[in-house]
Amino acid sequence: MRTGIIAFVAFALLIFTVKGSAQEERAATDTTNHYLMPVPQSVRFQPGRLIIDSSFKVAVKGHSDARLKSAIERAVRRLEGRTGLEFARGFVDDSNAATLVVQCQSAGKAIPSLDEDESYSIEVSPKQTLLNAPTVVGAIRGLETFLQLIEGDREGYFIPLASIQDRPRFRWRGLLIDACRHWEPVEVIKRNLDGMAAVKLNVLHWHLTEDQGFRVESRRFPKLHQMGSDGLYYTQDDVREVIAYARERGIRVIPEFDMPGHATSWFVGYPEIASAPGPYQIERHFGIFDPTMDPTREETYKLLDGFLGEMAQLFPDEYMHIGGDENNGKQWNQNPKIQEFMKSKGLKDNHALQAYFNQRVSAILKKHEKKMVGWDEILHPDLPNDIVIQSWRGQASLAEGAKKGYNGILSFGYYLDYIFPAAYHYAVDPIAADSNLTAQETARILGGEACMWGEYVNPETIDSRIWPRLAAIAERLWSPRSVTDADDMYRRLAIVSVRLEELGLKHESHVDRMLRRIAQTHQVAPLRMLVDIVEPVKVYNRGQAHPTTQMTPLTRLVDAARPDARAARPFSKMVDAMLSDAPRFEIHRDSLRRTLAEWRDARLALDVIIARSPILNEAAQLPKDLSDIATAGLEAISYLSSGIAPPQNWRDAKLALLDEAAKPKAEVQIVIVPALRQLIIAAAELPALKTMPPTDWAKRVRELAAPKRAEVN
Numbered sequence: 001m002r003t004g005i006i007a008f009v010a011f012a013l014l015i016f017t018v019k020g021s022a023q024e025e026r027a028a029t030d031t032t033n034h035y036l037m038p039v040p041q042s043v044r045f046q047p048g049r050l051i052i053d054s055s056f057k058v059a060v061k062g063h064s065d066a067r068l069k070s071a072i073e074r075a076v077r078r079l080e081g082r083t084g085l086e087f088a089r090g091f092v093d094d095s096n097a098a099t100l101v102v103q104c105q106s107a108g109k110a111i112p113s114l115d116e117d118e119s120y121s122i123e124v125s126p127k128q129t130l131l132n133a134p135t136v137v138g139a140i141r142g143l144e145t146f147l148q149l150i151e152g153d154r155e156g157y158f159i160p161l162a163s164i165q166d167r168p169r170f171r172w173r174g175l176l177i178d179a180c181r182h183w184e185p186v187e188v189i190k191r192n193l194d195g196m197a198a199v200k201l202n203v204l205h206w207h208l209t210e211d212q213g214f215r216v217e218s219r220r221f222p223k224l225h226q227m228g229s230d231g232l233y234y235t236q237d238d239v240r241e242v243i244a245y246a247r248e249r250g251i252r253v254i255p256e257f258d259m260p261g262h263a264t265s266w267f268v269g270y271p272e273i274a275s276a277p278g279p280y281q282i283e284r285h286f287g288i289f290d291p292t293m294d295p296t297r298e299e300t301y302k303l304l305d306g307f308l309g310e311m312a313q314l315f316p317d318e319y320m321h322i323g324g325d326e327n328n329g330k331q332w333n334q335n336p337k338i339q340e341f342m343k344s345k346g347l348k349d350n351h352a353l354q355a356y357f358n359q360r361v362s363a364i365l366k367k368h369e370k371k372m373v374g375w376d377e378i379l380h381p382d383l384p385n386d387i388v389i390q391s392w393r394g395q396a397s398l399a400e401g402a403k404k405g406y407n408g409i410l411s412f413g414y415y416l417d418y419i420f421p422a423a424y425h426y427a428v429d430p431i432a433a434d435s436n437l438t439a440q441e442t443a444r445i446l447g448g449e450a451c452m453w454g455e456y457v458n459p460e461t462i463d464s465r466i467w468p469r470l471a472a473i474a475e476r477l478w479s480p481r482s483v484t485d486a487d488d489m490y491r492r493l494a495i496v497s498v499r500l501e502e503l504g505l506k507h508e509s510h511v512d513r514m515l516r517r518i519a520q521t522h523q524v525a526p527l528r529m530l531v532d533i534v535e536p537v538k539v540y541n542r543g544q545a546h547p548t549t550q551m552t553p554l555t556r557l558v559d560a561a562r563p564d565a566r567a568a569r570p571f572s573k574m575v576d577a578m579l580s581d582a583p584r585f586e587i588h589r590d591s592l593r594r595t596l597a598e599w600r601d602a603r604l605a606l607d608v609i610i611a612r613s614p615i616l617n618e619a620a621q622l623p624k625d626l627s628d629i630a631t632a633g634l635e636a637i638s639y640l641s642s643g644i645a646p647p648q649n650w651r652d653a654k655l656a657l658l659d660e661a662a663k664p665k666a667e668v669q670i671v672i673v674p675a676l677r678q679l680i681i682a683a684a685e686l687p688a689l690k691t692m693p694p695t696d697w698a699k700r701v702r703e704l705a706a707p708k709r710a711e712v713n
């Protein structure tokens with residue numbers, strides 16, 4: 001199997017790299033030789049190693065408490081699992097006898113907070129690793145780095161000698177999980193908290209209410225969860241369990257109760273707080289809907305006061321998120337009483353009415369000792385400036401808030417449900433490169449949050465939409481701004497992704513499991529090959545060809561496809577290498593030929609699987625497309641190899657073929673098309689290319705292929 005061979009070669013290369021790196025002296029701030037993610041503020045490697053074997057022992061020095069000890073225990077169990085070594089349980093008193101010494105100065109904040117000191121340092125000597133941290137959360141961050149330092153070679157497991165000083169660039173580094181569009185049970189939340197801790201994220205933004213579901217138990221207003229959730233909600237005990245679990249990992253939990261829009265599920269039980277008479281049902285479709293709270297009725301604020309007060313007791317974080325996004329205002333426009341109210345208060349438009357509503361909610365939150373977080377739309381001069389604006393609209397919107405004195409976090413560019421590759425998110429910085437903010441204004445940008453909106457994810461697929469891409473965003477929010485090399489990020493991400501599986505995350509195992517169900521057989525290798533070259537359609541194009549509601553199964557080919565098609569990037573690199581590395585042209589050519597021949601020849605096996613799997617009917621065209629474009633790529637390579645240019649009309653015919661193949665089918669796109677386009681253009685431009693040095697070919701071909709590539713993406 002080709003994929004088997006690729007995996008083996010990649011594995012051999014990894015072993016070779018790891019082995020080589022340990023023997024050689026590493027450059028002081030070399031990021032090309034480790035698998036740390038996020039990259040620390042400062043890393044220095046020295047020659048030599050600390051051996052990890054069954055004599056591994058841990059000592060705790062300085063401050064110690066149950067949270068620290070259980071974090072160490074968890075780390076040690078993971079180390080055991082990874083190495084297969086069995087270590088003594090518990091801790092040793094004599095730190096000289098320990099392989100890992102954790103020296104912590106204080107407990108830190110009792111409840112994880114924005115002001116937590118998360119810094120730590122690590123010194124690895126041939127005798128032991130010393131992890132030093134001012135707080136327990138700092139030590140928890142350092143333990144994750146420690147686990148990422150483990151390498152192996154023929155002599156066994158070891159840690160390279162290193163000196164690390166680390167602290168986050170941003171204080172607020174979060175993940176939003178929408179548990180409303182689709183229900184996500186506690187175990188899903190917990191395993192994702194583990195993943196978050198592994199990449200040093202510190203905020204779970206729990207989106208708990210929506211048109212499609214009210215997901216938290218309210219004892220004061222039980223019709224909220226009883227009538228608004230299909231019985232799928234978190235009990236208050238569940239919530240406490242999740243908060244405790246997050247605290248153990250140094251993660252804050254901020255609930256979002258979206259209002260006044262995105263609120264249909266509230267009105268199923270309490271239609272009297274809506275702006276139009278009921279009855280209401282839980283919304284099953286996705287989009288922006290009319291039902292909106294009535295901001296003119298005191299009953300609305302009475303309910304909100306009671307409910308938010310109850311939630312303020314349940315959630316210990318000092319912040320509470322009130323949403324505020326995408327209120328279409330239709331119910332307000334159509335309600336004469338609301339129009340009358342606006343006139344009487346001098347509120348000139350719906351934005352002003354929403355600002356009035358937000359001020360009332362802000363006062364309620366203040367009474368319950370919470371600070372407000374909301375989406376861009378809540379920005380209004382009448383709100384106090386201890387609120388935090390979460391920007392889904394962009395850096396400019398965030399900067400505007402910062403200029404007006406508001407703290408903010410960026411989510412624009414970090415929407416995981418857009419299904420963009422990791423490199424896209426990685427390139428987005430909370431502070432624009434051309435930012436004209438003063439130092440004081442810049443300090444108001446607290447960080448960012450990735451958003452996992454739930455329309456197209458369920459407990460089975462959610463991990464695969466969060467991971468491993470979230471690790472790249474986590475690095476953006478933790479590491480120095482200068483850490484931006486996407487190739488190096490992908491090199492490390494491949495290993496990080498495998499390590500994340502230790503925590504029970506299912507993003508890696510998800511693909512084959514889903515393909516087996518689709519094909520009803522273990523023989524899924526041809527389908528895997530197809531999945532490796534396609535990606536789900538991007539942004540909100542999903543759901544157009546195949547209308548989807550909360551009730552629609554998420555078990556199609558598109559649900560198995562990864563946001564970063566596994567074969568696309570390596571293929572593109574191979575094409576680049578062949579076009580730019582003339583001395584080794586034949587080596588690159590031959591490996592490209594093998595890959596393309598496998599894609600071309602997969603058609604028969606794929607046709608057989610599709611014929612007996614009606615769920616794949618929608619994908620029937622893909623094997624032919626793949627075979628045709630792979631054949632075109634092989635022809636291009638033959639021309640390039642022989643030095644003979646193709647006939648005049650060949651180029652246009654092949655590019656037309658690629659354009660057809662690039663069109664989404666079954667809500668996936670073949671993403672090897674841009675690299676194939678380069679091959680076709682290189683062959684067609686052969687006479688022109690021959691007049692320039694071979695080192696310039698790849699660049700020239702990229703230029704020629706670029707406009708079309710933009711269309712495809």
Ligand code: ACM
Nearest residue numbers: 325326375392451
């Ligand atoms: C949002 O995407 N409406 C926050």
